[in-house]
Amino acid sequence: MIQQETLELLEWSRLCQHLATFAATKLGSLSAQKLSIPTNIEESKQLLAQTQEIYRLEQNLDIKWSFDGINDIGDSLERAQLGGMLSGQELLNIATTLAGVRRLRRIIENQEDFPILAELVEDVRTYPEIEQNIYHCIDEAGKVADRASVKLGEIRRHLKDIRDRIVQKLQNIIQRQGGAIQEPVITQRGDRFVIPVKAPQKDQIPGIIHDSSSTGATLYIEPNSIVEWGNKRRQYLRQEQVEEEAILRKLSAEIAEVYDDLDYLLAIATILDLTTAKARYSLWLEGNAPRFINFDQTELITLRQLRHPLLVWQQKHEQGVPVVPINVQVDPKIRVVAITGPNTGGKTVTLKTIGLAALMAKVGLFIPAKEPVEIPWFEQVLADIGDEQSIEQSLSTFSGHIRRIVRITEGLGNQEDQGNRQQATGNSEDQGSSENIPPSPPPPLPPSPPPNTLVLLDEVGAGTDPAEGSALAIALLNYLADHALLTIATTHYGELKALKYQDSRFENASVEFDDQTLSPTYRLLWGIPGRSNALIIAQRLGLNLEIVQEAKTRIGGFSEEINQVIAGLEAQRREQEQKALEAKQLLQKTEKFYTEVSEKATSLQQREQELKRYQEQEVQKAIAQAKEEIAQVIRQLQQGSQTAQKAQQATEALDQITQHQLPKTPKKQASYQPKVGERIRLSNLGQTAEVLEIDEEAQALTVRFGLMKMTVALTEIESLDGKKVEIQTQKKTPTVTATKPDKSASVPIIRTSQNTVDIRGSRVAEAESDLEKAIALATASGILWIIHGKGTGKLRQGVHEFLKLHPQIDRFELAPQNEGGSGVTLAYLK
Template identity: 80%
Template sequence: MIQQETLELLEWPRLCQHLATFAATKLGTVAARKLVIPGSLEESQELLAQTQEIYRLEQSLESRWSFEGINDIGESLDRAKIGGLIFGQDLLNIATTLAGVRRLRRVIENYEDLPILTELVTDVRTYPELEQAIHHCIEEGGTVADRASPKLGEIRRNLKEIRERIYQKLHSILQRQGGAVQESVITQRGDRFVIPVKAPQKDQIPGIIHDTSSTGATLYIEPHSIVEWGNKLRQYRRQEQVEEEAVLRKLTEQVAEVQEDLDYLLAIATILDLATAKARYSLWLEGNIPRFIDVGKGETITLRQLRHPLLVWQQNHEQGTPIVPINVLINPKIRVVAITGPNTGGKTVTLKTIGLAALMAKVGLFIPAREPVELPWFGDILADIGDEQSIEQSLSTFSGHIRRIVRIIEALSPDGFNDIKPLQSPILSPHTPHTPHTPLPHHPITPSLVLLDEVGAGTDPAEGSALAIALLHYLADHALLTIATTHYGELKALKYEDDRFENASVEFDDSTLSPTYRLLWGIPGRSNALTIAQRLGLDQEIIEEARSKIGGFSEEINQVIAGLEEQRREQEQKAQQAGKLLQKTEKFYEEVSQKASSLQEREQELKRYQEQEVQKAIAIAKEEIAQVIRQLQQGNQTGQKAQQASEALQDIKQRQLPQAQKRQPSYQPQVGERVRLSNLGQTAEVLTVNTEGALLTVRFGLMKMTIPFTDIESLDGKKVEMVVKAKTPTTPPPQPIKPQTVPLIRTSQNTLDIRGSRVADAESDLEKAIAIAIMSGVLWVIHGKGTGKLRQGVHEFLSRHPQVDRFELAPQNEGGSGVTVVYLK
């Protein structure tokens, strides 16, 4: 009962309605509105895998993943099961559903790395022979076709012939008795053909009167001459109905024979549509796939930039206010989080956001939070949110909260409150000693998430805070995680007496006297009642007396909390400044990389042009030399001819060999002067000069680098004079000194995410990424863990790439086996 009540409190049905709008079929819409919460971790993991595979499939498909033609045929299958008759349109729906599911199965089978979906459709039978039989017998619109049976075709030919005879006879009567008819039209009354006759002239057209106009002036008469044909027409129509029913009965029997298989097919189609709706809703939410963690192994609950999904919908569809995301990072040893802060500050929304995130992960939806999304699988999600007071049941606010909390305790443990130990000192103060709570050893912690709004509220503050402390201690012993909002200052001190407790607060802006809706961790909320009252103009004498009643210690605590909040704001401002600086650095690095790539392309193009020109010159020279040789070979060889041939060869040499270029005056770089970097087209300042190693260190912008003399020139185009020393056979040549490299920084330019890609597609992406990252010397490749097939393909490609020096799996904090770090030459 409490589980269903929790779904209502968290507004889960509303989220299901939003999900249903992304379904493609009536089946999927109904399933989304009545979304079933899984009862096991394995089922949730399978649902997440379905959503992820369809998410990946839709991203890679050229055409849309379509459920066209798939209908809700459940009622027709039930009718066939009990021996009823399925009519024409319903049979067509069965045929189009078979074709639609077959199309979906074919798409899944044509793609690799879809193990869950492939297994899902493996046993689906789509009966193409049944589909063909239905289309053969049933026309568009659901009518039985003439070709359905020879007898039916003959009956309909007879019907057509008799109908034509009746029309011919009636047209003849209308022409002969034009003065007696009210209007020259042929109409029907029931299944009999009649003509409208003026009442006074009824004797001119004898026949059977089937109807009369409202005024009595017109009689609708079936002439005696066509009565017999009308009777035959009625007989043939009856025969037609019998034969149509026989065709439908035969098709219904074929459906009944495979009814169980079609029920299974319909269930699979519903699962696929529901998984597709989840994938599309997750994409619309900009969600990320969650990973279920084990807090027993020391893993942290991580939900960064978490947004409330219903508020996202409200912002996009109902022009709601901008959403303030929250960060949820909970240490694995924490069992209770106490959230404090002002009213309307977002505490209740925070509870609902976390509760909905846990439910979304369980049913296979992505969570609207930044990667990584990591949280436990909660078996039960139990909540006491809002007011349950009732005049009819004589329930106060406090009574309503307690009754709901009793149901939560019963869901956690059938023994209820019997195990709660009395506190030695229920009300905490700076002068009251407190006995640390000892966890109950004989009750295992259930994988439950408990959400309590204003725990202990609605009664005397002293008794309410004592009850709240006892309740939270009990929940720390029995539930995996409890998040409670409160106004009681005594709950803030629990963190310092029991390491299973943590404080959080919603931020309050003193200058505007309004909440910012940001969630702050590790800092309890401070009381703002007196501050707000003073700002709103309450008499200062009253404010001072109130402060004296509270005591100086409480004021000191508020000052300490205010100081902590100020420190946090300063740290956040510095973090933002550092983030902006990093963005500028990345932008500058991108610009330098683009210029370097452009220069490399220009250099390669120039080399290709020069090689082409050299080859042309060589070809022309060879042809001219061959011509001189042929001239020598013709006739007698004389000294004069030899002299002429020698002069011709010298002329070819002068014309074809490149002329020696004039060398620019050389120079030696000096510390402090500016030089031009040939490869980058930038100017830089010389910091150090290493003449022996022919190296120098330069600075341009924010970067320092060590480069050889050959990569620079003076601002007026002079090259560095290189001193070449004579080699001696006894002394080996000195090893070149490698330039110092810039510290490796991971950026968007040297990170490649290929998760979900095929190996063949990934190789093309890797080639492009290596070309871009060559300046930084390192490349991070995110391939995910999965089956390991993509990682193996990436490693095989890297092992044979000429620009790859080495590669290795990333450290655990950088992605572990899901990321490969590539060091480039």
């Protein structure tokens, strides 16, 4: 009873309603609204693992995880099992459900590392043959189709023929007796075809009157000429109905035969939908999966930035105020946490938030807190929150609290007695192994650990005389420290703050209060008890100072000293938080500065690489231009007879090209060497730095750059006026080496039939023999003109490969553009 009462106090049903909105099917929604809480940790771990796998599954956007077509077919299955006949629409719903569950099972089976879901759907049978039978017999509108049976098809063909005959006869009558017809339409009354006839002219169309208009001016008559056809049609309609029922009963019987499997399939579909709702609700809450810890050992309860799920819903759906998260971290040796602080400070919300977190973990929901989320598995969550006044039962606030606390202690006692009985039963069974030896007295039972229960108490001991209420609260918390795993209690009694210093199992916490704004911040502070702010609030709200002072004297100096100590602790905590915030901001600025410097360095490196590429391109252009000019000089030298004057002119032209193309030697700058303490410029970064140390052997130096020290090479720095460091190494002076004259320089390069071979149109294999002959003939001239044409380039490539390997070929190149370009190759012989 007390556990159900706790669920009501924590508003568990509201959370379940919110969860139900994320379900895709009616069954899933109903299951969410009536969510049951597991009674053992293994079941909770199983539910949590299911939620985690569905959560991961839904993160894959390529997978269409949908419950389309899955319906609540439970009533239909039960009626079929009892021998009832299902309608066409009900059978169609069963078929779509079978297809939908099969699709979900196939998705799970095609995934890797989803063992829990795979085990869940392993035994599900979707009966595709039944699904096909239903689709064959039932059309999309839920009606029995003509193809369902041969007999039904014949009956409906007869019905169509009869209907066509009746319509044709009625149309003829309308055309002949147009004056007697109220409106030229054919309609039905029941299963009989009739035409609207004017009442005064009814004798013109003899027949059976089946209906009349409200005014009596129109009679709906079935002419005598179609009565016989109407009777035949009625007979076929009856036969059609009998055949349709036979088909539906046959399909219903097939469903009844596999009732157990289909009922299990429906249960699995409901579990999948409920688990999917949990995963989607957890994602919406921005929750994280909890890990169940052993609180009796060394693991701490850790719930950082924990938010109340109902307040999150209120914020997002009802435009509520932002939710203030709380931090919960409880040492394993703690058994009781006393939360103090002002009214409306968030103490009760804190209790409910922790209680809901414990229940959410048990049912497989993620907890709206930051990772890691670590919490014990509580077998029971018992709470006394709010007033329980009852005029009918003559209960005061205090009496209501006591009645509920009695039920809590009884719940703890029952759980503890059950554990002791199990332990005693186990011992007695071990001792009864021999009938001749009398059983020895049972050994004393070792002290059992406290029941795995979370107790939440709001305003413990309130509602009565403060002295007696405080004493009762202390006694109750001492009892709960011995008999519950964790108790969290809120109170206004100052005496409870001192329990921490008398018993290591107690801990203090408080809700923060802003003295300046006289309002709570709703933050939970650990290790610091809350101050009594009543007199401060009264004074700032304008209460007579004399009254406040007298109240302070009646409280006593010791209480005031405690408040001052607490105020000092709160001030120190705020100062530490402010310093932590400043350190965080400084770290963010440092990271931003480092990012900017890295981006600038990367940009400079890219610019340097682009400059190098540009320089290389310019050098290549210059080389190509020089080659073209040299080739032109050579062609001029080849034309006509060779004389010493022409050779001298060619030499002068080559000298001019060399002077034009080779870079001019830059003027040597004055040598520069950095000194320790001097400020220099980092060339790559474009920033200034201070020289700290010079390493001449490594040709590097250590500099201070902002807040950092770094080692750079001498080549990467310059003076502030742009001077570079002169590296003391022997550099090879670049010289222009004259090209060794080849045979072409002494032999006139004149194109004749002896040094020219045309292999256009030949294959590479055929061309090689022609090239061998041509090389032998061209040995005297020292050069061979090979005309291979442009084409696809395969012949030219084959020729070049042949020339590379030929021992008589010194080098080869493509002819100038005016001599054939890429269609001609010049081969120079050794």
